Structure formats: C-alpha cells, structure tokens
Amino acid sequence: MGNFLSLFIGSLLASVFVAGLPLAAAQTQQTAFDLDGRAVDPLAQGTNRIVVLMFLRSDCPISSRYAPVIQQISARYQHDTSFFLVYPDKNQSPQSIRNYLAEYGYALPALRDPEHVLVKQAHAEITPEAAVFDLERKLVYHGRIDNWYVEFGSSRPAPTTHELSDAIQAAMKGKPVAKNAVKGVGCYISDLD
C-alpha cells in the first residue's frame, strides 16, 4: 500500500516538472527517495531499531575518506540500527550515486534527499554528518562522526573522540546522549541550495 502511494507521488512530481510549474508547488508532498525513485521515509520504519542517517556528498573528499569508518560503525551496530546514506544533492542522479556506492564498496541503503526533508529533520549542515534517532524517533544526536578532522587540510592521525558511536550506544541503552550536537568538518549542504 505504502509503495503504491509513493509511486503515485513520484509520477505526480515528474509530471508537474514536465509541465514547467515550479517544484515548490509540490512542497507539501516532500519526501526522500530511494535510488529507484520510490518515496521513502526512513523514520517511518518499525520502531525496534535505532535509525542513523549519514549525510554524504560524493564531491566531498572528507565524506569519501570516511567510507571505511562508516562501514565499520554500521557493521558493528547492524543488529540494533538501520543505517541510511543520504545524498542531499538534488542534481545528483541515482546512477551516479550507484556508481559511487560500488566504488567505495558500500552495501548500505542510499537515499536521495533533493528537497532536504531529511536534512531539516536531522539539522544536518555538513557532509559527512550523522543523525541518530532513538526508538521513539527522537533526534538524540546530530553532527560529526568523530574528531578525525580538525579543519580543512588538517586531520589527526586517528580520532580521539567517537561521537557517533557514543550516541548509538547511549540510544541503545535508552540513556541520554552526552553531547547531542557537534558540528562536523566537511562540505556545506547549504552550498547545494
């Protein structure tokens, strides 16, 4: 049922676009999409798992360098979390995202967020940044994965703090997260507006 509905919305958007009307006309129908164009709300999944959204830009080198780290964290918590890679660039095609996933060896589900629906829900500003939603779908942490990068052009030999892992563990235990927002170092999502 949900799938039929989203397919319908998807085609409606397409026809609006073809008709040359501004996209804003469809804003009430905002959603993120999977790579087949189906509307997906990662936060509407069953409530037995924590949801982690990972915001990425394929033209952001810091985003890319984190690929192995993101895969390790998602594997470590695979029984308790649902990880989604979120691409906020409206101009990036599903195929180019698929190519990128293959290149970096990702097996995680990827979403396009052209209207920045998830970006807003997660208060994401930078790629790479993560957002952790607890079982009640409350945003308990958003921001950097760890403190590997200090600023552009400057990274530690290894991170000494691990904000994302800490947040996931706290959410798993139902405990409050110590730091619920730490800005990341990377590429600004607002530059894509």
Place this chain on the structure above:
Amino acid sequence: MLHLGPGLNDARKRVLAWIVELVLGGCVLGTAFAERPPHRTNEANAGKSKAAESNVTFNRDIAPIIFTSCASCHRPGEAAPFSLLTYEDVKRHARQIAEVTRTRNMPPWLPEPQELKFADEMRLSETQIDLIQKWMDQGAAEGDLADRPAQPKFTEGWRLGTPDLVLKAEQPLILPPEGTDTYWNFVFSLPIEKTRWVRAVEIRPGDKRYVHHANILVDREEQSRRREAAPGAGFGGMEIRLESQVFDPDSHLLFWKPGTVPYIEPEGMELRLDKGTDLVLNTHLQPSGKTEVIQPSIGLYFASHPATKVPMLLQLENDAKLDIPAGQNDFLLTDHFTLPVDVDLLAIYPHAHYLGKDIQAFAVLPDGTRKTLIHIPRWNLNWQAVYRYAQPVLLPQGTTVSLRYVYDNSEENPLNPNHPPARVKSGNRSSDEMCHLWLQVLPVNFDPTQGDPRMLLQEALALHNLEKNPADFEAHYNLAAMLQAKGRLDRAIEQYEAALRLRPNDAVANNAMASALLAVGRPDEAAPYLETALKARPDYFDAHYNLGNALASKSDFEGASKQFLLALEARPSDANAEASLGSALAEMGKFAEAKSHFEHALQIDPGNTLAKENLTELQREMNQR
C-alpha cells in the same frame, strides 16, 4: 716489465658526501587550489572591482580570483577533489570556499609575506578574501555574463610538451582505502647510454588527488635497488638517505606538490644524469576511502650542453638536540651556520614533522642586516614545499644563516601523533620529529684557482656539525673526505678513524679509510679495512677493486686477480676493473687471458689509458718471446 699503470696504484678515492637525503611528509585532506597565475595578477583584479559600491558578483569579482588562484588545481585530472571552472562549480562550494580562504587553508601557502619574495606565490590578498566573504554573504550571485573573464586555458598532459624521455614506475602501488598515510619509494632506472644533462623534470605522481608530495632523489650508487624486495617493486619509507661517494653533492630540489608547475632549471644549472643512475621518487600518499592504484611517471627534458654552474644543498639541522618532553608546547631548536664563501641563495626547503609549529629561518649579514628567509607561523607538514626566491639572494661570506623552529608536543596540537603526548626524539618515521632546513646555494665571486668553493662549504659544514655533535658519523666522514680531496691525508685518516669508532662496520667508511691508506702507501694497513667493508657488503665493487690494488701492490697478483673478478661480478662492464684484471694476469704470465681483458676494457671504453698502454706493452713482450 709491464707497468701497472695508474689504475693499480691509484686507489679509488671515494670522496665525500654523505650529504643528500630528502624528505617527504605530511597528510590530510585532498583539497588544493592554486598554481601560477596565467595572465593577470590577483591584485590587479581586486583593484578593478567595484564591489565596494555594489553587490559582489561571480562574473565580475569572484571568477578572476578563482580562475587565477584555484582553477589550475581545481579541474579534471588535477590534485583537487572537485573542479572550480564554472559558476555552478563555485556556487556548489561557496560557503566552503569562503571559509577555507578566510582561514588561509586555501590556497595552500604557508609562508608569511616578507621582503624577500618567492616565485609563484599563491597567497590571496585581504581584499580578495573579503570579496569572497561578501559574495557568499550576499547570496553568491552570478551577475552579468558580460563581466565574466574567459575561462583559463590549461595545457593538457605534459606541461612542457612531450618529454625527451618518459619513465614509468614498473609496478604500481596499491593504496589501501584506509589507515595512516603511506610513504612509498618508486625506483626508476635510466635507460641512457651516456651522460645526459637535464633542464627540466616533470613529475606525474599518478592520481594526483591522493599524492601529497613527491620528491626525486638521484641515486648514483644503485643503493635504492638493493632495498627493493624484487626489481621494480619499490620500497616503503618516509625519509630515505642516499650516500654519494664522489664529491657530487646533490644540488637540485626536485619536488612535486599539488599545483606544482614543472621547474625549468636556470641556464647552465642543468642536472647531470649518468648511465647507471637511478631516480627514486619518494611519495607521500593519503588513503581516499577506496583502493587506489598509484603508478607515477617522470618526464625528462634534456639540454644540449653540460652544466656550467653547480649549486649545492646546505643543510642546517639540530636533530641531536631534538628531544621534546611530552606536553611541552614551545620546544625551541636553533642552528647557526656562518658561510665561508659568497653564495646566491636560490631556494629554501624547511622540514619538520607533525609537532612543528613555528618555523623560521633568517640570515644576519656581515654588516648586521637581518633578513627573514622564511617564516611559517603555522607549520603544516601536509603543505610542505620547496620555496624558490623570485630573485637570487646574495649572502656574502661571513653571513650567519639560522634556523629557529618551535615544536608543540602538547595535547593542544591535534596533529600530535601520540595521544596522550609522549616524549619525541628525532627519527625517520612520521611519528618521530625532524629539524631540517635545506638551502640551495650557488657559490659566487670565488677564485676558481683556489679550488671548488663547494668543498669549502662542505668542510665548514662538517666542522660546524662536529661542534654541535662530536659523535656525528657523517660529519667525520665528510670532513675526512674533504681533507683527502685537498691532499691532507694524515688528517683525513684521523677523521676516518673517528668515523669508524662510531660505526666500525660501515662499508663505505672502511673503504674510504683504506683508499686513504693506499694513497699514502700503507697497503698492509688498508687490507683489513677492505675486508671489513666486504664483510658488511660482499658485492661492494669499490672495496673489491681497492683490495685488488692493495694485493697487487704487495705482488699478490693471484689474490688481486680474484678481487678484480669479484669487482666485475658486482659491476660487469667497468673498464678500469677489466684493465686491472688484465694487468694482474699479465703479471702472472697469463698473457692470452690478459690480452682479452685489455681488449674488453677497450671495447667498453676505447680511451682507457691503462688498457691501452698495457696492451701495447703486452704485445711487445709477447713479440719478444
């Protein structure tokens, strides 16, 4: 009777220079703007702008800055991770650009402005930085198309045209997706049959996005090949050190970093490459998040004439005092060297690792004038570079050149390799520290009849290093070599002895000591040193050759011929060794064999005097019988 000719009594004077070694380092990010301005200057553009009165636009105000200072790296195939060639490209990174220019992380240019200008400076002006900031704040407008400057044109492929010789790494390096930075050395053997002079070298380090730096070292002694597990395999290591056994100090800084434009050596300062020379490309690579294949190549551009001016690299350093307590954020090291001759300073290359904080070098001239040679207040190994002066800087004899490096080994230094901080000493690993400064200098205003001014520099430097550190093996060795070259053999022998007390089994020092003893006619004393050298390095051509000479001078021709044969095994087509072998065989009465070795020597080198003279002598002798 046959005479043994110059070869047999003239031990190979393996002179000098341990010098050389270059370096690499660094890490982090892959973003890189910059390069040489194509047409207009930054300041001119900033000045033309009417941005103060109206809205800042891309086409009128920002494009000239980006095209001049960013696009040469931010374009396909170059080091930067994304292109900055169109309004759309720049708009997609507007806030990021505003931030990295404001913090001066981009374009990557570390030195503060100073009186002595560098060539190809990549520093943005305050006006330009403000303009970018304003543009971003005002919404990053595109503006009027009519204002847009033409897109910059870049040369594709080899920047200087098709090279005369292209060398490609035999085997690529497979760079893993993650982990710490990798330091890898690719060895290129030169397919040249005669000495060539090189006016420019273009380094294509493979995928430029993942190579942070690359340095070429000239290996005239086949030392690097010996470190490879298999021929062409390359080898790991951040700082490599090559010995040079003839007085041929390295004098060129062959360096690549993102944005580097191939450097054409000044007329007359071409780099000499001989048959048998290897080039070693020392690279610093950074994992990208996926597996990368790195296969560099090097393009050589030959000159039609030999060099007439030979510069030299002077190294100031203070590694012996490098012992930084954990937690100290202001550890200071200095070194001061007074020049014994007038020099033109051409380029400067400071080097420290991740604890380096404030890096300075300055010169105090004999008249008391103080000149800043370089000041990097925020050192970053990732963007280390060779800096060439826009004009040669004359430093007269008596000038004191100083380095002043401050290190931060506290927790506040995010690049600190140790967490929590630990005591750090000097060393070659990236987690060790270094305190080095290279100056490329060209001796000027000297009297050529008074000998090579580079030798005076080398000797002064060795004495200076011994003052700092009496246990400096290389300084003893270099001083000995200089004394030997000047004919001060007794003093040379003393210095070799001092070097050997520090490293008793060092092959090169043992061989050098023996060559000095042979030169003063003490072959009996020379032989044990050569045996030690050969124990350390059984395929050491020079030691076999010199031992052959030592034995021959004691009339042990059988022993000598064995050594010459072993020498030829180590270096199969050496004309002198062939001629010497012929001479020893002739002494043993083995005329036919001797003749064939003389002939072989002459095939290799038709001008070989020893072979020529002895062959004539041999034929006369054979005719008499």
